[in-house]
């Protein structure tokens with residue numbers, strides 16, 4: 039392979055990696071931003087929760103389960119009208135953020151709910167006995183005590199989003215998946231294929247290590 | 261300070277067709293005066309935790325009233341109940357400290373709930389850590405503390421909002437003997453210095469003996485007896501009194517000791533001349549077979565096993581017992 043080809047390969051892969059990071063970053067941020075409150079709500083209004091609201095819990099839980107049970111490729115296609123409405127087009131990285139976010143919200147909501155359930159109820163009760171409000175319980179006990187588990191959950195969500203975003207490439211979402219399909223599969227360009235795989239593996243490893251480090255740091259002194 | 265009337269709590273265990281009801285508290289009526297250290301005893305499952313959790317409505321009673329500081333808690337709405345809970349501190353067997361916060365920040369939790377500003381909180385937390393002897397561990401995390409230190413943090417936290425009442429559910433049960441003694445000293449100190457009424461659950465008699473002025477016994481959800489410790493100990497019919505002042509097994513008596521009786525009395529020194537009087541007035545020979553004197557609830561209480569022998573061949577115990585009883589000695593035949 040000559041030097042021009044190397045340069046082209048690097049710029050192709052770098053551009054696709056940037057697109058992937060953009061998709062994962064933005065959809066991850068939105069999914070945590072919406073999924074966390076949703077997870078807290080699911081925990082708090084559960085039939086035996088802090089402020090039970092069984093009917094709303096059943097509705098929210100049903101919506102989340104429906105979102106979770108939809109295979110991502112199906113969601114990718116089914117979300118196209120909504121994506122057009124929000125982004126104006128169904129092609130490109132920005133368009134892919136919509137189905138990615140929709141897929142990751144219920145995923146992270148359940149993770150957050152499970153993390154809160156791991157918090158020792160005795161600690162919650164201690165603050166109830168001090169006359170704490172629901173706000174106090176969420177902000178002083180539930181979220182801080184569950185923080186290491188939440189960080190681990192965010193890491194898991196980011197890793198899942200990397201693989202979802204590669205799938206989004208199939209319908210023209212851009213990023214590394216798109217690159218692999220256009221060059222590696224359709225043009226039989228083995229170098230691009232290998233480079234894509236290497237970068238994807240590196241990306242997931244990096245995310246996992248960073249997440250583990252952060253979770254350890256957060257749990258550090260406890 | 262605390263008054264409980266006709267308290268009843270029924271739990272529903274399990275669900276569906278296998279559901280069954282458990283009566284954890286059954287018609288419990290109890291008054292705890294201000295400034296008292298009140299012990300609640302009972303075996304596991306007797307309803308002790310349920311009772312103490314009903315006192316700040318962590319558990320809502322099925323029936324009955326819970327009046328703390330003149331306020332009927334069962335009649336309050338959620339906001340008013342939260343306000344009242346801020347006047348009642350609680351200490352837990354397993355501490356329940358927040359792992360995400362330092363010692364100082366754990367103690368500050370009730371102050372944050374009260375809405376105090378940072379400077380106020382800092383001052384109060386420093387005071388409290390001094391009180392419990394943990395000033396040098398302010399920046400440690402709970403995970404770095406021993407059990408006894410954790411409980412000191414728990415006590416400082418419970419006292420932070422200057423409560424009138426401190427509820428303690430087996431606060432020393434997870435601690436070793438020496439640490440237990442230190443925590444009990446702290447509670448006694450808190451009671452003496454701050455005048456906080458303390459209601460404590462325990463299944464350890466020595467704990468009650470060490471710091472309580474009064475105690476109650478729960479059995480199967482019912483309040484079997486309650487009263488001042490010295491009175492309970494001086495009552496030969498009281499199960500709590502028996503546990504406070506166990507009757508030693510009497511020595512194998514010589515055939516000549518006569519009728520066996522057990523004498524219980526408060527302030528034994530004053531009662532001793534009585535035995536001489538007994539010999540003079542009724543010509544009864546008193547043989548000491550066993551027993552002892554203990555300091556209980558701040559008073560000396562004695563319980564002795566004796567042999568009583570009258571002048572004749574067959575001793576009639578009735579006049580002897582009534583003589584002793586009229587002079588303040590509780591005497592029963594063994």
Ligand SMILES: Nc1ncnc2c1ncn2[C@@H]1O[C@H](COP(=O)(O)OP(=O)(O)O)[C@@H](O)[C@H]1O
Pocket residue numbers: 271272273282283284302303304305306307308309310311
């Ligand atoms: N949350 C609960 N749900 C159902 N049953 C309970 C609950 N809490 C306590 N009980 C039952 O009530 C009885 C009294 O329990 P508890 O007050 O914890 O006793 P203690 O503290 O004296 O050991 C027990 O039979 C226990 O099984």
Ligand SMILES: [Mg+2]
Pocket residue numbers: 308309310
């Ligand atoms: Mg208990």
